[in-house]
Amino acid sequence: MLIIGELINGMFKDIGKAINDRDKKVIQKIAQDQVASGAGMLDVNTGPYEKNPKDAMKWLVDTIQEVCEAPLVLDSTKADVIEEGLKIARKKAMINSTNSDDSRLDLLVPMAKKYKASLIGLTMGKTGIPRDKDERMEHAAKIVTKCQEAGFDLNELYLDPIVLPINVAQAQGTEVLESIKEFKLLCEPQPKTVVGLSNASQGTKNRPLINRIYLVMAIANGLSAAILDPLDKGLVDAAITAELILNKNIYCDSFLEAYRKK
Ligand code: THG
Numbered sequence: 001m002l003i004i005g006e007l008i009n010g011m012f013k014d015i016g017k018a019i020n021d022r023d024k025k026v027i028q029k030i031a032q033d034q035v036a037s038g039a040g041m042l043d044v045n046t047g048p049y050e051k052n053p054k055d056a057m058k059w060l061v062d063t064i065q066e067v068c069e070a071p072l073v074l075d076s077t078k079a080d081v082i083e084e085g086l087k088i089a090r091k092k093a094m095i096n097s098t099n100s101d102d103s104r105l106d107l108l109v110p111m112a113k114k115y116k117a118s119l120i121g122l123t124m125g126k127t128g129i130p131r132d133k134d135e136r137m138e139h140a141a142k143i144v145t146k147c148q149e150a151g152f153d154l155n156e157l158y159l160d161p162i163v164l165p166i167n168v169a170q171a172q173g174t175e176v177l178e179s180i181k182e183f184k185l186l187c188e189p190q191p192k193t194v195v196g197l198s199n200a201s202q203g204t205k206n207r208p209l210i211n212r213i214y215l216v217m218a219i220a221n222g223l224s225a226a227i228l229d230p231l232d233k234g235l236v237d238a239a240i241t242a243e244l245i246l247n248k249n250i251y252c253d254s255f256l257e258a259y260r261k262k
Contacts, residue, residue: 001219001223001224001225001226001239001243002040002041002194002224002225002226003038003039003040003041003225003226003228003230003236003239004039004040004041004042004043004073004094004194004225004226004227004228005031005034005035005037005039005041005042005043005070005227005228005229005230006043006196006197006198006227006228006229007030007034007229007230007231008027008030008031008034008042008043008044008045008060008064009043009045009047009075010045010046010047010048010049010050010056011045011047011048012047014026015027015030015047016047016049019046019047019050019056019059019060022059024063024066027060027063027064028063028064028066028067028068031064031067031068031070032067032068033231034070034230034231035068035069035070037230037231037233037236037260038230038236038240038260039070039230040070040071041070041071041072041073041094042064042068042070042071042072042073043072043073043075043096043227044057044060044061044064044072044073044074044075044085045075045076045096046060046076046081053076053078053081054080054081054084057074057076057081057082057084057085058084058085058088060085061074061084061085061088061089062088065088065089065090069091070091071089071091071092071093071094072085072089072091072093072094073093073094073096073120073227074086074089074093074094074095074096075096075097076096079104079107079108079111082095082096082108082111083111083115086111086115086117087115089115089117092116092117092118093115093117093118094117094118094119094120094158095108095111095112095117095118095119095120096120097119097120097121097122097160098119098120098121098122098143099121099122099123099124099125099126099139100121100122100123100124100125100138100139100140100142100143101125101126102146105142105143105146106146109146109147109150109152110150112152112156113150113151113152117156118156118157118158119147119152119156119157119158120158120159120160120194121139121140121143121147121157121158121159121160121191122139122160122162123135123136123137123139123140123143123159123160123161123162123179123183124136124139124162125139125142129162129164130161130162130175132175133175133178133179133182136161136162136175136176136179136183137179137182137183137186140159140179140183140186140191141186143157143159144157144159144186144187144191148187154187154188154189154190154191155189155192157191157192158191158192158193158194158224158225159183159191159192159193159194160193160194160195160196161175161176161179161180161183161193161195162176162196162199163176163195163196163197163199163200163214164176164199164200165199165200165201165202165203165204166200166201166204166210166214167202167203167204168203173200173214176195176218177217177218177221178221180193180195180218180221180222180223181221181222184222192224192225193222193223193224193225194223194224194225194226194227195218195223195225195226195227196226196227197211197214197215197218197226197227197228198211198227198228198229200214201214208232208234208235211228211229211232211235212234212235212238215228215235215238215239215242216238216239216242219239219242219243219246220242220246226239236260237256240255240256240259240260241255241256243259244259
């Protein structure tokens, strides 16, 4: 499973401050630490309060790439902010994200093609958060159809069922897990799947435990990638062990070390 490090996000106070102060050291350290802990890609999000997100995105991508080879996941609700990152990305990037709205798809699917980027499709539309698996499937089908029509390689599409906090949307847990499994029935090649794992535990007690168990269950349902905190060692160990038990990696006594960077 692809681990996408979530920690370069202006929503975190220290990262928001570092972006504001243009303090390269803080960003570069958190980039390197995440990669050393097993992240294969790094999510880059300027945060919700950034006044000039285009400048901030450009600075973040440049700053990370000075010290770090990992490919980047450009995370913004604004297409022009994402494109600012795509223009200067040295490795194959991922767009985070489109939803199922035609206006977003018509902008972001061609953008992904133009820059040879992967694309995350949130299975929601203008009307907001999906209520159940069937609504998620409807949005997913719309996204897949648009990608097929545009000649976008479905191997590069990651569908996101949208993980919600367990404390306020408890019934959505199983809807998300079933969606991960059913998205794969939509087309050939099968679309990949991704979740923002930490959403699940926002506002709860014992966040690490909730994140860990949710991730293992999602992996058992075929999850391809997760945006998560790679510095939570127990979480990464749980992911590696889940894939071992699913026979995706061959056992050796040092399996935790052996598969950390895979
Ligand atoms: N899907 C996709 N992209 C996403 C998400 C998703 N990007 C953003 C987010 N969700 C994933 N990243 C995070 C990052 C941090 C937290 C949750 C998800 C988090 N932050 C603390 C909190 O809110 O409690 C902040 C604590 C602090 O302020 O220090 O939990 O779902 N495609």
